[in-house]
Amino acid sequence: MRRTAPGKQRKRQAGRRWRAGLAVAAILAAGPMLAACGSAATADSIAITLYSGQHVQTTDSLVSAFEKATGITVNVRSDDEDTLADQIVAEGNRSPADVFFTENSQALEFLQEKGLLAAVAPSTLAETPARYDSPQGDWLGVSARVSVLIYNPSLISKSQLPATVLQMANPKYRGKLALAAGETDFQPVVTSVARTYGQATALSWLAGLKANAAGHMLPDNETLADEVNRGQAAFGLLNQYYWYRLRAEVGTAGTHSQIAFFAPHDPGYVVDISGAAVLKSSKQQAAAEKFLAFLASKQGQEIIGHSISFEYPIASGVTTVQPETPFDQLQPNSITIPELSDGSTAVALLRKAGLL
Amino acid sequence: MVAPGASLVPLVPQRRVARPWAMLAASVAVAAVLALPLVFLLIEAHGAGVANIGRLIFRPLTGTLLWNTVRLTVVVTACCAVIGIGAAYCVERTDLPGRRVWAVFVVVPLAIPDFVVSFGWASLSPWIQGFHGAVLVMTLAVYPLVYLPVVASLRGADPVQEEVSRALGVGRVRTFLRVTLGQARGAILGGCLLIALMILAEYGAFEILGFQTFTTEIFTEFTIGFSVPAACALSLVLVLLSVLVLGGETAARGQGRTMRAGPMARRMTRRHPLGRAKIPVLCGFALLTVLALGVPVGSCLYWMFARTSAALSGVSVASAAWHTACYSGAAAALSTLMALPLALLAVRHPGRARRLLERSTYLVLAAPGLVIALALSYFSERYADGIGYQSQALLIIAYAVLFFPLALTGVRASVTQAPVTFDEAARALGQRRLAVLRRVTLPIVIPGLAAAFCLVFLSGVTELTATLILIPTGVQTLATQFWAYQQNLSYGQAAPFALVIIAVAAVPSYVMGRWFDRLPKRSEKLS
Numbered sequence: 001m002r003r004t005a006p007g008k009q010r011k012r013q014a015g016r017r018w019r020a021g022l023a024v025a026a027i028l029a030a031g032p033m034l035a036a037c038g039s040a041a042t043a044d045s046i047a048i049t050l051y052s053g054q055h056v057q058t059t060d061s062l063v064s065a066f067e068k069a070t071g072i073t074v075n076v077r078s079d080d081e082d083t084l085a086d087q088i089v090a091e092g093n094r095s096p097a098d099v100f101f102t103e104n105s106q107a108l109e110f111l112q113e114k115g116l117l118a119a120v121a122p123s124t125l126a127e128t129p130a131r132y133d134s135p136q137g138d139w140l141g142v143s144a145r146v147s148v149l150i151y152n153p154s155l156i157s158k159s160q161l162p163a164t165v166l167q168m169a170n171p172k173y174r175g176k177l178a179l180a181a182g183e184t185d186f187q188p189v190v191t192s193v194a195r196t197y198g199q200a201t202a203l204s205w206l207a208g209l210k211a212n213a214a215g216h217m218l219p220d221n222e223t224l225a226d227e228v229n230r231g232q233a234a235f236g237l238l239n240q241y242y243w244y245r246l247r248a249e250v251g252t253a254g255t256h257s258q259i260a261f262f263a264p265h266d267p268g269y270v271v272d273i274s275g276a277a278v279l280k281s282s283k284q285q286a287a288a289e290k291f292l293a294f295l296a297s298k299q300g301q302e303i304i305g306h307s308i309s310f311e312y313p314i315a316s317g318v319t320t321v322q323p324e325t326p327f328d329q330l331q332p333n334s335i336t337i338p339e340l341s342d343g344s345t346a347v348a349l350l351r352k353a354g355l356l
Numbered sequence: 357m358v359a360p361g362a363s364l365v366p367l368v369p370q371r372r373v374a375r376p377w378a379m380l381a382a383s384v385a386v387a388a389v390l391a392l393p394l395v396f397l398l399i400e401a402h403g404a405g406v407a408n409i410g411r412l413i414f415r416p417l418t419g420t421l422l423w424n425t426v427r428l429t430v431v432v433t434a435c436c437a438v439i440g441i442g443a444a445y446c447v448e449r450t451d452l453p454g455r456r457v458w459a460v461f462v463v464v465p466l467a468i469p470d471f472v473v474s475f476g477w478a479s480l481s482p483w484i485q486g487f488h489g490a491v492l493v494m495t496l497a498v499y500p501l502v503y504l505p506v507v508a509s510l511r512g513a514d515p516v517q518e519e520v521s522r523a524l525g526v527g528r529v530r531t532f533l534r535v536t537l538g539q540a541r542g543a544i545l546g547g548c549l550l551i552a553l554m555i556l557a558e559y560g561a562f563e564i565l566g567f568q569t570f571t572t573e574i575f576t577e578f579t580i581g582f583s584v585p586a587a588c589a590l591s592l593v594l595v596l597l598s599v600l601v602l603g604g605e606t607a608a609r610g611q612g613r614t615m616r617a618g619p620m621a622r623r624m625t626r627r628h629p630l631g632r633a634k635i636p637v638l639c640g641f642a643l644l645t646v647l648a649l650g651v652p653v654g655s656c657l658y659w660m661f662a663r664t665s666a667a668l669s670g671v672s673v674a675s676a677a678w679h680t681a682c683y684s685g686a687a688a689a690l691s692t693l694m695a696l697p698l699a700l701l702a703v704r705h706p707g708r709a710r711r712l713l714e715r716s717t718y719l720v721l722a723a724p725g726l727v728i729a730l731a732l733s734y735f736s737e738r739y740a741d742g743i744g745y746q747s748q749a750l751l752i753i754a755y756a757v758l759f760f761p762l763a764l765t766g767v768r769a770s771v772t773q774a775p776v777t778f779d780e781a782a783r784a785l786g787q788r789r790l791a792v793l794r795r796v797t798l799p800i801v802i803p804g805l806a807a808a809f810c811l812v813f814l815s816g817v818t819e820l821t822a823t824l825i826l827i828p829t830g831v832q833t834l835a836t837q838f839w840a841y842q843q844n845l846s847y848g849q850a851a852p853f854a855l856v857i858i859a860v861a862a863v864p865s866y867v868m869g870r871w872f873d874r875l876p877k878r879s880e881k882l883s
Contacts, residue, residue, distance in 0.1 A: 049829055056844055060669045077829040078840060082579045087825070090584075090733065096746060096829065182576055215485075219563050222843065249846070354417050356576055 047073040048098040048287045051088065053081025053107060054274060057245060058309035065303055066294045072287050081107045081184060089114060098282040099291050104184050105273045106343035108139040113342065118278045121289050127296035132273050132314050135338055139277035142295045143304050143311040146330055147189055147270045148259045150228050150243050151235035161235060161260055165193060165268025169208025178233035179213035180224045181355035185239050187346035192267040192335045194345055206353035229257045244310035244324065264331035271332040274311065376705050382697035383713060390717045390757055394595060396731035397588045404585030412586050413593060425569045428490055429555045433548050435495045440502025440547060446637055448510040451627045458641050460866055465648035466500040467861030469818035469835060471560030472854045473497045475842065476655035478564050490567040494555055496648040502547035505769060509543035512773060515625040542609060546765050549605045553598055553721035560820055570594050571724050578726060591727050598722030602715055653858065660851035668846050671832045673856055680833040681860060684816030687755030691763040691812045692805050694756060699767040704776050721761045725822030728758050751826040758822060759815045763808040770804020810864035817861040
């Protein structure tokens, strides 16, 4: 066996010690590194935690304007609204959330039924039309959205589009329809159809949709808008603001789609409300109520009306400046918030039809 | 009595090996933590009621999901095995030009998150959807999980057996199939096991491709209709599937164990000349690199410069990268530490119960990240007074639990190569237990530990669903910020995050490759 020179051996041992030392140093350094990672929370100003199921386009400007106006810090946690609702229920009265801002009213109705919401200040509720707030006064309506058809004129003309929502299941649209059945935005339409025509008809309608949308079943409305715009599907059902956001994203040159409304008062023509509520478990009730008041105030509503959110502000006297059909010119179905409830009927129907 | 797994010629007379109480206690503790998600599933499912669960499990959709999941798992595992073994053999045992470079390119796709790969392919062409899209994307995303263990095994294998086989007149192909692959059998099966379990738990990629599996259905149940018990019931079916997969792998592995007699006895294996096959093989590698690496990266670059989007708020890339590195690093260290007692126990002191203990920890790989996150939240709420909820500590523990089987595979493979006879020789020469660990076991085991660390690190960098639930409010990792932008169609803002994820995760991938590259040099110096 070849013997290594003593000098080389010493060098090798020194090298080994170096490496060992480095490894130990790295492990020891991990501790303080981790401590440094922790987000520094200064307790100088009041801070509230907002669980937001709404899109960032809507919450961004609202949150920063509120922070500037009141000096209250808002920590935002964004996620899907149903996941957040589940989390709030699981967290119980130890929930770190103070305000819950959702995209649709179903999640708020769900929490209201569980008694987890605190009553909204009457002065705040007075800012918005009563039919868009919770009838029990536990949550506040903030903005509205309406369901429309998005279509690609090169694949289908406006006259060929279904005039009523039931016509969407007509076999002549096979392969042309794109559907995001898992979207919470779709549930109000399903609830509305079931309310008007009964559950049996709603079930066969869903079966027809499933057949028509084979190959174009999509996870969310953003993808749906994108697919129709790119010409991969002819038309689909979604809320109006997705199209306006897509247009802002790709520009007029990149927009190859249009939107169209159903016949007036058709069950598919649904106005759906995005709302906010204060949680009963919140330790910052006053600050949380201030946030809700800001959302309903003229300043907050104007931000919604002028921002890249493209949703409809619902406080009286505020109109969208965007080139959308003005809110008071819409002719939606007469379904009310309590009738939309927590979406459980819609979900059960979707499950039965095999769409969920 | 010769302890099983030791070399046939003991260097010292055998002593009775004492029960390793410390290791046993540590292993049971680790296995208990890993069993928490399963306990959570059982509790929640029990709360839903048997009739309800029955109705949810036995509906037509379940049949479709089962068929989709099973056929996808089988096809992808087979494809990955072929690609992984082929690539490993070409890099390790042939004179492929530029092997070092190819070795890096072949491993780096592991750094790309599955949802980025799927996003890249789905935006490339509308025909990449459904079953075929899912097969393509998953194969390209996870084949390195077979490649790495097979390369390590081929490198460490004794060339004597192959030479004897050729000398006895067995043809080249049959030698390859029976001897080479036979030696690497454990590694191949281990890699296939990881792949099968990861496919069972994959969500993001399938959601983008619109391919329905059990896990996408579980997520739908969690996110719609507020029905946690229903989702837990489906998760239990998934766990059952993974038990079947584990059982199959154990049966296929058999009792055989491959171990080197000692690093000094190893000789360099001769590399086969490729000859005329050189050009096709090089083209194959180039194609693999383009498909697995080029398409996702290229797609990210395209979106970065093609789309103009209104700037949405979010954290800076630097902040997200820092948090990602911290969490993943801590989780990797924790995971490797947790894996050590279990691996040592399983290899050094085998017994049926202990082997079962070790195998049971693999089940956690089939549980989607969402389930693990909810389980840990649930237990911290119920039994720890809510301490640590939405804190970094819980997130790191969740990562460590989620990716524990990856660490275990790496640590186990390296512990297998540190025979207990070395330790016994050192003990007989008068060294204390701890000194033996420090001076004899650890130096041999460190490369494997480093590889395990790297594997968990880069898995943590790309983790999404558990992070969304457990991350402290206001903090974002690279993956969550990418997902937030991507969900809002802000591809221009999302792309840089994807590229940084790849860059950050590519570092441990490269390190893993280099560690494996170093091994023969060490043994050359010793002889």
